[in-house]
Amino acid sequence: MSSTTTVSTPARLARGLALAFAGSLLLTVSAKVSVPFYPVPMTLQTLALLVLGFTLGPRLGALSVIAYLAQGAAGLPVFADTPAKGIGLAYMMGPTGGYLLGFIASAWLAGIFAARGWTRTLWRALSASLLAQAVVFVPGLIWLGALIGFDKPILALGLYPFIIGGIVKSALAAAIAVALVRHRAR
Structure with a gap:
């Protein structure tokens, strides 16, 4: 192993x-831009997740989300409506808990799509963005149903109000990703 490799590895780790x-x-700031919905607020977090995955790749995108969740679990007021609606693990066990877990998969999947070249054209980037964002809703809806009861209108509470905003945020994330790819190519 050369000295260049050993020197660059700590620098690369520190950069990562x-x-x-x-x-x-970025996730913390995006959580604070919130439209109050019940039981889950609408924030700019999915936009931030997608951009992180598209720009940082699957590992660093997911690691960003894990760091964000660790900060929240430690009691820092990083989540939407915190500290007013609680902090730490108590907040994470509430209605948004499943969505928060889905954030990891969303950023990772966006990073996978970017690594496979899906952010080179707007239509492919938009498809990637919509799919990566949809992943958030799987654990989110399951968690919400387990928490408030599957006899409640889970889709009406935890999915339908977010569809239009999700499409807009996916389009923005796709446009940002394509613009960054084109900028890097210059």
Whole structure:
């Protein structure tokens, strides 16, 4: 192993950790831009997730989300409506808990799509964005149903109000991703 490799590995690790931390800060800011819905608020977090995955790749995108969730679990007021609606694990066990878990898969999947070249054209990027965002709803709806009861209108509470906003955020994330790919190509 050459000295160049050993020197660059700690620098590369530090760069990766710094990017993941910056990504977690972006998620925090995006959580604070919120439209109050019940039982789950609408935020800009899915837009941030998609952009993180598209730009940082699957590992660093997912690591950004994990860092964000760890900060929230530790009691930092990083989530939407915190500290007013609680902090830490108590907040994470509430109605948004499943969506928060879905964030990891969403950022990872967006990163996979980007690595496979889906962010080179707007239509493919939009498809990737919609699919990666949809992943958030799987654990989110299951968690919400387990929490409030599957006899309640889970889709009306946890999916339908977010469809139009989700499409808009997916389109924005796709446009940002394609613009960044084109900018890098120059």
